[in-house]
Amino acid sequence: MKSQLPKRKRGVILTYRGWQRLQRAQRQSEMEDNNGVPYTLEQIGERTQMSPNTIAKVQRRQAAVDRQSLESYFSTFNLTLNVDDYTQPDSNESESRSSIMVKGYVPLNSPFYIERPPIEQLCDEAILQPGALIRIKAPKQMGKTSLMVRILDEAITQDFKTVTLSLQLADADLFTTLSQFLRWFCAVVTRRLELPNRLNEYWDEVFGSNYNCTDYFENYLLAEIDRPVVLALDEVDVVFNYPKIATDFFGLLRTWYQKAKYPEQSSMIWQKLRLIIVHSTEVYIPLNVNQSPFNVGLSIDLPEFTPLQVQDLATRHQLDWKTEEVERLMELIGGNPYLVHIALYHISGKDITLEQLLATATSENGIYRDYLRRQLWNVQQYPDLVTALTRVVMSPTPVKLDPIQGFKLHSMGLVRFVNGQVVPSWDLYRRYFSEHLSQLQLNLLQEHRLATIVSINVVELAEMMGTDPEETQNLLYQNFQFITQLGQQYEGQILKSTGDGLLIYFPSTINAVNCAQEIQLAFRKIAEGTTEPILTYRIGIHLGDVIFNCIDVTGPGVNIATRLQAEIAPGDICISQVVYDAVKSYLPLLPIEIKQEQFEGIEEPMPLYQLTF
Template identity: 35%
Template sequence: MKKKILILAANPLNTPRVRLDEEVRDIELSLKQSRFRDQFEIISKQAVRTSDLRQAMLDHEPQIVHFCGHGAGDKGLILENNIGQLKPVSTESLARLFKLFEQQVECVLLNACYSEKQALAIHQHINHVIGMGQAIGDRAAIEFAKGFYEALGANRSYAIAFEFGLSAIDLEGIPEIATPKLKQRESPPSSVDLKPDENVLKSDLTKGLETPGSRSRIFISYKRGISPDEDVALAVFKALSQHHDVFIDQTMAVGTPWAKKIEEELQRSVFLISFLSPNSVSSEMVRGEIETAHRLEKQQGKPKILPVRLNYREPFTYPLSAYLNSINWAFWDDTADTSRLIEELMRAIGGQALPIDSEASKRDLITEGPHCDGESVIPEPPPYAQPVSLEPAEGTMDPESKFYVERPSDSIAFHTIDQQGTTLTIKGPRQMGKSSLLIRTKARAEALGKRVAYLDFQLFDRSTLADGDSFYHQFCNWLTEELELENRVAEYWDLLLGKNQRCTRYMSRHLLKVLGSPLVLAMDEVESVFDTEFRSDFFGMLRSWHNSRATTPIWKQLDLVLVTSTEPYQLIENLNQSPFNVGQVIELVDFNEEQVADLNRRHGAPLNSAQLKQLMLLLSGHPYLVRRALYLVASQQISVPELFAQSAADRGPFGDHLRYHLFRMNDKPELVKGLLEAIRQQRCLDERVFFRLRGAGLVQREGQKVLPRCQLYADYFREHLHG
């Protein structure tokens, strides 16, 4: 009996054109030339509507269903309506349909962008389903289909055919081999799909570790749609779920309820397993989950973080280093390590330590692997983007980076720090480049022979920020440690003086006196103190240090550099006691068209002038998002049409960034309300909410109007916020 392959193609009039005719022709040709061609029958349907889909499934009863066209991520697959316009079909509807054919359909191939969610849903009923974890270009989609059906025509299994599809992409030098994702099972969905050696280990892994009723709640954090991250995460999920209650986010619709669910699951979990790869360490959501777990562990003693390095040997960069360097790690190099990793995690959950548990073992792991050249902790992009050497946009930029866009503020900062006894404030919304400018200023100061103490205030935990005495005490301890001086904090804390006086004496009579040379006190994210009861006292103390330079020579040794994303004036009662309105104040703004064009040239000019204008309309010069867009296009990870078409998609080019903002607003209904006011009514009635939203980089004020910072934010949050 012949296997029937039902090909369903849809390219609505109001969607970008894709080469569906070529894909169908190549599938037919691959099978026609194959050895077992007589075992297959191809039925091809074009311009498929929802009614066509049902009828074709009933009429032909296929064993293989191949969809080619457009995917819309969480919104489903795109078919056509009666007039040829796009018609989204939801994930739930597709899963319900395929459930009706689970006895006859063996394999479903969704050759469409961002179709992995639909693949996961259909996989509940169909043994073999292939979807795309991200956008896939025409060439990659066609080559994958050719390789897949060539292998089927040679009587290979679906799993082997999938590998042939990947090989076809790879052989053509197309950098999209990680995009197709295979969901397969040979046994009931509740069983664990492990390799043979893992099955042997199953009974041994938990001996002595588990007792009846000892199930733990576990949260798995990973970067979705990326290999090997997702493959390893799912293998661990399946193994641990046999003995524990494990949460992994695979199919949840993104929105305010999603963010609330993530927060709730972290609060309930005893362990957070975080998979850290060259891709995931730059993920804002992965970092956000680690930050939240770290905060919760300080507050309630759980969850414990279990970091797993996935073939990642580079040092963790800040701020991940602050959370992860002092705790134990596990390491996974390739698929041969999966069973060992599962065993190590099971033992860690049972109370034992992860294997990389000493400074020496951590150094050995890091020094064994290749190192980057300092431009980025992420491995250098593939050579097809050369001769331009690219770096991902995430994080603080190296001061010598060729992609750093110098602005007039740079020369002002340098001129200020060249002097002695100065106060510099750098203000601007999140991801504007404040920390990068701070790093450049720090490097400049060190080149001048100044000592620099760098304190990132976001590392103060909530318990410290809730108590003024604890904060001042930790502030002095931390400053002493940064300068590697003798710690005499306890001695000064015994004085019968107020907190400001103790801290001031410790600075002037110990730290500055022992140093005897210029000191730059660089404080990042100082808005962390704005919600505390002692904010006016602390910032008043910094203002007094600034003023003391005029009367006390030792204070002229001290330079103050403050970095903040939130407007402080509304939060300090007496502006005469504020350090933010004295000295040199720099307020960073978004890139203008000339700077974006310059950055485009540095990336090898992947966008033409018309596309640059479109990018400005979408992002309004947002420095981080502009850099990310140019990097993705220049490194051929996404095409220009796909960049714009998928810009506001949950799994699109900016999806990680957008979901992170959504996650951070989950427990702040006043921010949700304020942002929706800006989107819908161009206003924000609560001035404090406005300052917090502006500090987060989400809104801006133009005259009397409060507007979303860029069109991307308006499009995304209009759809995903509820309030």
């Protein structure tokens, strides 16, 4: 009997890991052999002896190709194809399950993506509109990137060009100047569009960075592409850490959005561009309402999964769950998409039972250990949040927090609001943080330290709250976040919020003075460019003895800094003689002595100075 030849297998598909390896090697080759210009499909075909169609299949990772084709592609870029670089088409489900754990988002071909109607439909319709802008906001790991890749997939089906750029890829050095950041931004988009880099032809410092960037997009990038271009900016929160650059960059995006609406010839070019902006936190920088891209276009605030959606996902994991199991899991973690995915992944894989998960969720060996450690680390960066969250998780009833602290914790996904008060989002956070934060505070001892304290207070807050409390509270929140981010750039640390003010500790007195000047200059710039109501601030700075303990910061340094800000006019800075003596040899200050003041514990009256800047 003649033996039958084995049937030809259907081929293989690149895994995410394999795609990453191939992309890195191809980029390296482009830098070394092609002057940094991305290879076209035809160029890759010449190097690999593969057709452009096969290359496109490999890159899209949706249709199977021969294993030999993958080996040829890899060997062209000096790589050896490993077994974990590819998968069989019929193992997509296994790949999808594991890739949720690896990628942090749900792949396009995964059966585990849960739609949250009508969000997907709204986004698909919006991206087709000329000059569209879609903003996706939610705490981390709520499904923002999973939604973004589906919007991009819809754009691809319409034959749009797509560019995805995570701003986490930007090195910190790139944020030194606006010009440096925007040149990097343009260069990356150029490469992703597979066009030659022509920045030097379009960049003239005489015109300024915003103009140069706009000119480069309008007269080169968008002009070269004969179809719509979707630019998806992920992790834009990174830019919030650099308020000066953020103000200009986000104002630039708003201008581009508006250009598509202008009744002029160039609007046709800008209608090609569709923007997707993805961020995790509230907008902390004080943007002029007419210069912000965060109040135009389609705004998507991703909600948690509902019980029906959790049950649907359990069914897709081949779990025969009823309402009882869904409710028990959601009492622990709510409808947080990432936490739900992780739970069902381990339960369906028989790594753990639901009962075991509920019992060990907050332990050092639990399935959420890495996630909870990251959240704890994030909270520890803000001492005022440690105290605030400790109050929330230790209280059996809702807690009224300072609005700024409440919004911060809500942005992190740790708390939710109930009738204006705050409770832990879910039992997982109450159990974990009640243990770890209480232990953390027990470990903190009272400490005396010589420190530079900056006291910042809002002027006439009560009057503005009486006129428009909601708008004023939102504005105060944004301003305080801007001040926090700017303070961190100067190595400052927020000690606490006083409701209408902030106390910031600086190891360096020079940094404290520089930061205070930057804060007041930024708010002056905002005031000059708007007719909307704004908040103004007084700032006092003193170098003195400060007492740190687990629940508060006190001492002469705090008391004097607080009194100094009350001695100055709105929008100005008052420094003590001690501060002036510490910085006068290093900073070009022109202080004006305004008075001498007697302070408790100091024998002689102390001269006070107003800074001019």
